[in-house]
Amino acid sequence: MPYVNIRITREGATNEQKAALIQGVTQLLVDILGKNPATTVVTIDEVDTDNWGVGGETITARRKRGA
Numbered sequence: 001m002p003y004v005n006i007r008i009t010r011e012g013a014t015n016e017q018k019a020a021l022i023q024g025v026t027q028l029l030v031d032i033l034g035k036n037p038a039t040t041v042v043t044i045d046e047v048d049t050d051n052w053g054v055g056g057e058t059i060t061a062r063r064k065r066g067a
Contacts, residue, residue: 001039001040002029002033002035002039002040002041003041003042003043004025004029004041004042004043005041005042005043005044005045006025006045007044007046007047008035008044008045008046008049008060009046009047009049009052009059010048010049010062011049013044013046017038017060018044018049019038021042022042022044025042025064026040026042036059049063061065
C-alpha cells in the first residue's frame with residue numbers, strides 16, 4: 001500500500017487542484033510501479049508560510065522581499 005505525503009505552502013491551492021494532485025500521483029504510481037490505485041494513499045499537508053523556511057528565513061519573509 002503506497003503512501004505519498006505532499007507538503008505545500010498554504011497559499012490558496014483550490015480543492016480542484018488538490019484533487020488533481022491526488023489523482024495524478026495515484027495514476028503515476030499505477031503507471032510507473034504498477035501499484036493498485038484502490039490501496040494507494042495520498043495526503044496533502046498545507047503549511048503556513050510562517051512555518052516553512054528556506055535558507056534561514058521563512059517563506060513569508062522571502063515572499064515579502066520578492067525572493
